Amino acid sequence: MQRHLLRRLFSSSSPFAPQKRARSGLAAVSEAVESAAVLPNMPPFGYSPPPYDGPRAAEILRKRSEFLSPSMFYLYKKPLNIVDGKMQYLYDEDGRRYLDAFGGIATVCCGHCHPEVIEAIINQTKRLQHSTILYLNNAIADFAEALAGKMPGDLKVVFFTNSGTEANELAMMIARLYTGCHDIISLRNAYHGNAAGTMGATAQCNWKFNVVQSGVHHALNPDQYRGVFGSDGEKYAKDVEEIINYGTSGNVAGFISEAIQGVGGILELAPGYLPAVYKTIKKAGGLCIADEVQAGFARTGSHFWGFEAHGVVPDIVTMAKGIGNGIPIGAVVTTPEIAQVLTRRSYFNTFGGNPVCTAGAHAVLKVIEKEKLQENALIVGSYLKNRLGALQEKHEIIGDVRGRGLMLGVEFVTDRQQKTPAKAEIVHVMEQMKDMGVLVGKGGFHGNVFRITPPLCFTKEDADFLTDVMDIALSKL
Template sequence: MQGSGIRRAFLAKYLLHQRRTFSQLAEKLSSVPGNDAPIPKIPPFDYSPPPYTGPSAAEIMQKRKEYLSPSMFCFYDKPINVVDGKMQYLFDENGRRYLDAFGGIATVCCGHCHPDVVKAIVDQTNRLQHSTILYLNPAIADFAEALASKLPGDLKVVFFTNSGTEANELAMMMARQYTGCQDIVSLRNAYHGNAAGTMGATAQSNWKFNIVQSGVHHALNPDPYRGVFGSDGKMYAKDVQDLINFGTSGHVAGFMSEAIQGVGGIIELAPGYLPAVYSTIKKAGGLCIADEVQAGFARTGSHFWGFESHGVVPDIVTMAKGIGNGIPLGAVVTTPEIAQVLTRRSYFNTFGGNPVCTAAGHAVLRVIERENLQENAHVVGSYLKERLTDLKDKHEIIGDVRGRGLMLGIELVTDRQLKTPAKIETLHVMDQMKEMGVLIGKGGFYGNVFRITPPLCFTKEDADFLVDAMDYTMAKM
């Protein structure tokens, strides 16, 4: 306890010092003799938001403290009051523009307030905001058909939910009902949601409350950077067979994993892992569940779904976030045979399949296809990863650069050999990049991984600005 208090005091003192010294960083550095590194400039953008006349950031923060859950937290020592957005940019209460490289946690795929998505929402809202799926409406049926066309094999039956947590909860229940088994295997370091069932599948103590969580076994994480077997996917896969042999009856309900772990710090699964594990799970009578909440909807660039890069076809696919570009929407897609399990009782979701949400989702699909956003994610994401890899050669604090498309991670360490997490340094870089106009995410068990998941309309100019801002900040540490 005493050590924890000392660390908190040190961190508070460090951040206070940064707040005092960085507020005038740009002005000071520009006037320092011999300072030959120009401050990176945000790319030009032809949009100015209307004047903001609402409450200030300080007033909003006071209301949050008084009326909202104390569990809610903000990024940055001085949180931003975001009041406007357009494509890959956000604007604060003073009209200052920021490059959004976090995309609302991999949610905004088409771009903030994309006109086609906004139009679909407004048009449907003006006509019918909500009824119930007990009546017929074209919005849900049309979107389900379009969504099913993007999936391989016999994955064509859709259940709509409101979030990724709901989708994963439903997928786990379906696997248990279909197989008659309770045991589910997930990965250490995984995040699948924060409800009762999905919290069990989640495997980071940071996100798990002390409640009863049973029926889930957590396998070794096939992490090429920190994992015990490096990039040998088949060696990690043996652990799943061991879990089945020694921790279950020999039969399981299923296996759930992300193709790239988002909250866990943009961890790509070791090559060869998923095919081997899927085979093992099938032999044990289980179903394979692909959590595409963050990696889906063209974000990885090379494929529309993250699991496709591993050459596997799951039995159930869950999705949310990018599916609606910010609208509360999620889905579970499975085969007609597996879908039948929900007819054993009544399954119902009041808002799942809401006409406004499904109209938005359908518009998102059309925009991704028409604007070639998957190709853009591949081209710009590959360019950005290459530039970040070059940055790693320049700055020792960067331990690893990983991910694909526009789902990238940069892990900071104070010692490359020991891979010691650079927690305080991560906060420092993140805060100073914000001051220069770049917003990025943070994740990983140790909180030392930058998560870059911008809207898929990100450009190479945006990528250059992001890398230059990071380079500039690290050079001044």
Template sequence: MRRFMEKRVLLGNSISRWRRSLSSTAQTATASVHDSDEFIARLPPFDYTPPPYNGPSGDEILGKRKEFLSPSISCLFRKPVNIVDGKMQYLFDENGRRYLDAFAGIAVVNCGHCHPGVVEPVINQIKRLQHPTVLYLNNAIADFAEALASKLPGDLKVVFFTNSGTEANELAMMMARLYTGCQDIISVRNGYHGNAAGTMGATGQSNWKFNVVQAGVHHALNPDPYRGMFGSDGAKYARDVHEIIQYGTTGHIAGFLFEAIQGVGGIVDLAPGYVPAVYDIVKKAGGLVIADEVQSGFARTGDFWGFEAHGVVPDIVTMAKGIGNGFPLGAVVTTAEIAGVLTRRSYFNTYGGNAVATTAGHAVLRVIEKEKLQENAAEVGSYLKQKLIQLKDKHQIIGDVRGRGLMLGVELVTDRELKTPAAAETMHVMDQMKELGVLIGKGGFFGNVFRITPPLCFTKDDADYLVEAMDHSMSKM
């Protein structure tokens, strides 16, 4: 009898556990349906279906990356997405799922993925001649140099082609030192200028610095209107540059290197009045002003160049990323007088001015003008920024919304008063947005800033969907 009762109790407990499990499963299923129903927004219609993908799976590719690529290379999301196709502002994964691309290959694909106005000229060029070297005459490099120079003000007419933004900034710093006869360069804290020895020295974040010699660069206070000690008072930040020259150099410098909007640093728009004030200070010290337009150039900010909003004309302009819509291409543009310093020795870049790359660059200029992408960046960017500011009023986790055109940043904090960085929450929201079909980037020293830099063909409908996906993801935290 006792054994019978014990079995009965055990059976009763098992049935209770089964009922609780069933109830829990039902609740989970109900919650899943509820969550799915709650987010009713849909990606804007798009008339393109990618061809079937028959390549290796994402897991296979990840395995090869781990075995054969540098361990320093990471993926943007916790569960990496295998991108196999792209068209304009959209990307497609191995299963044919469409994503809204709000990162554009790190502010690179300004015209849109696989834009026919870029692809077709490149195909025609590569069929005929791929790499003649600039030691021979070829019209591709000359025509693009002329078109590019026409986009710059004043005497900025001489072009040097490179393969990347890092190379462009390295060359610009060397030219400034040769021209002035001085060695000291001043750059801004929190800025990013590349990962070679010289540009790593100019970069103002420990995250991107290895323990190698990085001499001759001084870092000025970051004129950050959100986190900076002087708020939006650009003149006060500029005094720090003056004091660095007075107390940290001979009183004469080679140059000042800056980003009009700090990209990697978290889409930080420099405080009003800062750049013009620093321009005067640097000129009095005999230095050159170098504008790093690697991320902010080629119509991304609503102006063609980011420096235009600051009312100055630099002595040297560096560029890459958006210049080729994805082709490895960079450039340095300066005056004939400054360019002359490179004739003192031999300067050469094997791939700089490659026929295919410069054909792509020339095509980019034509597409930007023909499709009025600069105007679109200004209009849609302003619309999107206002929507994000409205979202800030709803979600306390948003500490700041900033940027210009389609170069926007959203900084997340756990405490608005203390501005405590919300790095883990940023990654969580990014992953959730990816599940809803939106790809964005992140940056900032603490990794707590959304970098929104989509292709410049982005529409207001795209902007609406991005904001709704961000809103939903934050509401579910």
């Protein structure tokens, strides 16, 4: 029996396989048997990374501490040295496999190193890497056409950028130029980027410091779990009216929001909120900006864009991250009328929309459609949310399970009535899950929410493994 359990523990499907055990003797055997008896099997996967002979984690951490920005942070007490990736899995320096349940929102949409995306990037790189401003190239035009085809209404003019921060900066500038007004309204607990303007619009995120920007106003967050009005979106929307009536001249340049707040803790805006706010903004002469950097590109499953679930059509849509599956590319899409405002200025972006990035991003769009990843996000995401809901019934520490498709959040509290944030507990559970082979993200104003946003190729077997591992980690608290 012990021999069978040990073989299972060190099999290729076990996340413990490449690890060397420091302990020996009867104690180590007993510990191994105990772990094997409860550890779920990671789903089989037909890929083995090539051997890694580069610098080890300790050496990289030393160089990082000495030469990189002190503002950079990393997950886990002992940060992982990730050296390889394939679809929904990552591999560390020892060849150990991890289920990536977070990388989808960071950059990867259709899977790490998807062969069709890699092929498109390589083929374009062999021909031409950069030529976007003064000459013609089909890669940028073809992708712009394909992207516009995924948009509702008259949203058909595309501006390419290098990141979501740039996209949101450009969107706010367009709104100000078009309306002739300076005031922008964003939501508390939002996240829109890392430049001065977007950091000004980013209000009260737990790890962001506030950069004060003139003309930026922060509205009450329509938080269905902690908000004062629960799920009544129209009551939250009245705060936007008050800002316009008492905080501005009565006019506004624009309103920017995510449909589901990512860094803010996977908070889906209360029903009825966006329609009411959009109506108010239009009345005040402003433009509505939808930040789809995290919720866009089929992630929510039910719709291709997050704002579609609220029954609204924005004036400007921004996107990045998943658009390029890890390639630095972002975009702003608006109407022909609004786009004309930039002809009054000499606006350009040196690298935005370069042939390599647009060829790769176009391949991503084709993969999403070819492999029906939106449908998969809906099916697997619904299955995973139900399983997480079952964990909530079992473990008192889970206060809320929320989100849509493969953009899910699990909020941890020490008291369900008081909703006291379980800050220390979530860190412990996160470490335990990493040790068992599952990587998740963390966010929310209090830093007590698991952000589960895997690549869209995630399977039901992956969902089972994730929830089984989380169940074990929670049981050990």
